[in-house]
Amino acid sequence: MTSGNDMDGTMVWDSQGMPWSVAFDDQYFCKEYGYEEALYVVCQGNNLKERFSSLDSAVDGVFTIIETGFGTGLDFCCAWQLWDECAPRSWSLHFISVELYPLSADQIVRALSLWPCLSPHKEELAAQYRPGSGGMGDFSFGSGRIRLTVIFDHVIPALAAIKEQGLAPNGADAWSLDGFAPSKNPEMWSDGVFSGMAALSRCGTTLATFTVAGFVRRGLEAQGFEVQRVLGHGRKKNVLTGHFKG
Numbered sequence: 001m002t003s004g005n006d007m008d009g010t011m012v013w014d015s016q017g018m019p020w021s022v023a024f025d026d027q028y029f030c031k032e033y034g035y036e037e038a039l040y041v042v043c044q045g046n047n048l049k050e051r052f053s054s055l056d057s058a059v060d061g062v063f064t065i066i067e068t069g070f071g072t073g074l075d076f077c078c079a080w081q082l083w084d085e086c087a088p089r090s091w092s093l094h095f096i097s098v099e100l101y102p103l104s105a106d107q108i109v110r111a112l113s114l115w116p117c118l119s120p121h122k123e124e125l126a127a128q129y130r131p132g133s134g135g136m137g138d139f140s141f142g143s144g145r146i147r148l149t150v151i152f153d154h155v156i157p158a159l160a161a162i163k164e165q166g167l168a169p170n171g172a173d174a175w176s177l178d179g180f181a182p183s184k185n186p187e188m189w190s191d192g193v194f195s196g197m198a199a200l201s202r203c204g205t206t207l208a209t210f211t212v213a214g215f216v217r218r219g220l221e222a223q224g225f226e227v228q229r230v231l232g233h234g235r236k237k238n239v240l241t242g243h244f245k246g
C-alpha cells in the first residue's frame with residue numbers, strides 16, 4: 001500500500017494501484033470492472049441511455065442527477081460520457097454530488113487513468129476540480145452542457161443545502177447512491193439520508209445503487225420509494241433500482 005492524501009488521510013493505493021479507504025475498509029470502485037459496473041449500476045439502473053435519448057430536442061431543459069459520494073468522479077464521468085453520446089444539444093446535465101472526504105485532482109487523475117476512454121473527461125475534470133472542506137464547488141464542462149456541483153460536507157447537511165439553495169429546483173431526475181458498503185458506513189444509508197432524498201424527489205424520480213441491504217430497502221420504502229432487486233453485474237448477484245411514488 002502507498003499512502004494517499006485525501007482530506008481525512010484515509011485513502012491509500014493498494015498493491016494493484018486501486019484507491020482504498022482505510023477509514024471505511026472498502027474500495028472506491030470494483031477492481032476488475034469499475035467502469036462497466038458504473039455503467040451498469042448507475043446508468044442502466046436509472047435507464048439513462050433511453051431517458052437522455054428521448055429528451056425533446058425542440059425545447060431546452062436540465063436533467064438532474066444527484067449522487068451520494070463523489071469519490072473519484074467515475075460515476076460522474078460515465079454519466080457525462082453517455083450524455084455526450086445521447087442527449088440533445090438543447091439540454092444540459094446538472095450532476096450534483098456530496099463528498100465529505102474529497103480526493104485531490106491528482107488522485108482523481110490517477111484513479112481514472114485506468115480507463116483510457118474517460119481520458120478527455122478526466123483531464124477536463126482535473127483542470128477545474130478544487131475541493132474545499134465545508135464548501136461547495138461548481139464546475140462547468142463541455143462548453144456549458146455539463147454542470148457539476150459538489151457539496152463538500154456530510155451527506156445529511158449536504159442534501160439539506162441542495163434543497164435550501166434551490167440547486168435542484170425540480171428535484172432529482174435520478175439518484176445514484178454510492179457511499180461505501182452500508183455495513184461499513186451506515187451514516188450514508190440512514191433515515192436522515194432517505195428523508196433528504198424524498199424532499200428532493202418527485203413522482204417518477206429514479207434511483208439506483210449497488211446494495212440490496214434490507215435496511216436500505218426498508219428505509220427507502222418508508223420514504224415513498226418503490227424499490228426492486230434486479231440482476232447484478234460481475235460478482236454482485238443483485239443490485240437495487242427504484243422510483244419515487246411520492
Ligand SMILES: C[S@@+](CC[C@H](N)C(=O)[O-])C[C@H]1O[C@@H](n2cnc3c(N)ncnc32)[C@H](O)[C@@H]1O
Nearest residue numbers: 069070071072073074075100101154155179180
Ligand atoms: C464508494 S465511494 C464513491 C465512489 C464514487 N461514486 C466514484 O464514482 O468514484 C464513497 C464516497 O463517499 C464518501 N463519504 C463517506 N461518508 C460520507 C459522508 N458521511 N458524507 C459524505 N460523503 C461521504 C467517501 O469519502 C467516498 O468518496
